[in-house]
Amino acid sequence: MRALYFAWVRERVGLAEEEIAPPPGVDTVGAVMAWLSGRGDNYAAAFAQPGTVRAALDRRHAKPDVAIAGAREIAFFPPMTGG
Amino acid sequence: MRALYFAWVRERVGLAEEEIAPPPGVDTVGAVMAWLSGRGDNYAAAFAQPGTVRAALDRRHAKPDVAIAGAREIAFFPPMTGG
Amino acid sequence: MRRIRVVGDGFDPAAEAEALQAGRVDVGATVSFVGYCRGEAGTLAALELEHFPGMAEAEMERIAIEAERRWPLLGVAIVHRHGLVRPGEPIVAVATASAHRAAAFAGAEFIMDFLKTDAPFWKREHRRDQVADPTSPDGWVAAKPGDDAARSRWPEG
């Protein structure tokens, strides 16, 4: 699936987007975050504080317990500060 | 003192403004209304329902119990419907 | 900045909020309310707005000052039409400016609620069908109890 990163999540990861393949068992938004955290210091820095990073599945907000099955795109970003 | 009438109060009285001289004892806004009511059918029609007509003394809203002493102008009008 | 006007002709309601923010970098939020004359499904030809000259402006100013006292507003504008207003034309415009949105919204709502009950304007309907409204045979619009209720939701002081 496609992973997108925005704002300081993007800067800490060092990528705007990439293709990821979560292994079997990594089946929720929160599990993907935990799995990504273990992929290197850059990911660890981005996902260091659990609960701080928000996610969207196929362009809809998704809480950590939401299943990723069927989603083509997952996005990670800080709490929003527009408006 | 100068008396001004607006909207349907003006139409019922038949005048936009006039000079009035409330007699001694007619010393509050409410007392002026009661005194005017006795001056003819047109005034009676305008002030028929007590509590419906509002008043202003020198261009400030004034409730019936407010003393008229010192005021140069008294205005009577229906509840406001602007905005 | 305080802009208070009673006008006898059409006016540009969008200009009011813009004037409060123009040339400033301390304004973070403007709220602009515009009240329009509705056509009432084709039955209304026009609204005639009578006002009390002098007191209308004074009362609008008092309401603006009270809003400035209650919230940290950087600017307030109030414009109210009098005379004959056709469906689709603006009757009233209220604009507020503040550093943050909560004050701008609250100030504008407060001003509108008080304008409705306290500013000396009276509306009379001119109906297209010449058939008088049974609740108002002389055409004068009756005050709405909801307007008093809206006003009284703001605490005293």
Added chain:
Amino acid sequence: MRRIRVVGDGFDPAAEAEALQAGRVDVGATVSFVGYCRGEAGTLAALELEHFPGMAEAEMERIAIEAERRWPLLGVAIVHRHGLVRPGEPIVAVATASAHRAAAFAGAEFIMDFLKTDAPFWKREHRRDQVADPTSPDGWVAAKPGDDAARSRWPEG
């Protein structure tokens, strides 16, 4: 009528409310909110607004639809800037139209509260003095707890 746009350049915020009312006689009230970039007492050179293209528009549309479901709105417009915004320039404009003022005010406030917490935009400060804000060394503006509070004052459903 629903007007939803993300724009990369300056825009005319006053045009939004006008577009909702133009040519109509059923609109009795419009409310227009505009959020501006503040200069922060001369310390801010610009705000940089990053957004999630596609999701930003989708989320703005979802918020507009939810406001239309909650209040009898005749029109909703939301415009949001991205890219570099200078002090004094508009960042966001929200406009609502309704027959009556209460719905127009509530709809606009609701939309702003949800935009703040749910629309995928992120602000970064470019400071004139090059001195980083100690609470945000990388320049990204932190979300305000007050924004979550403002959102949660609207009942579910």
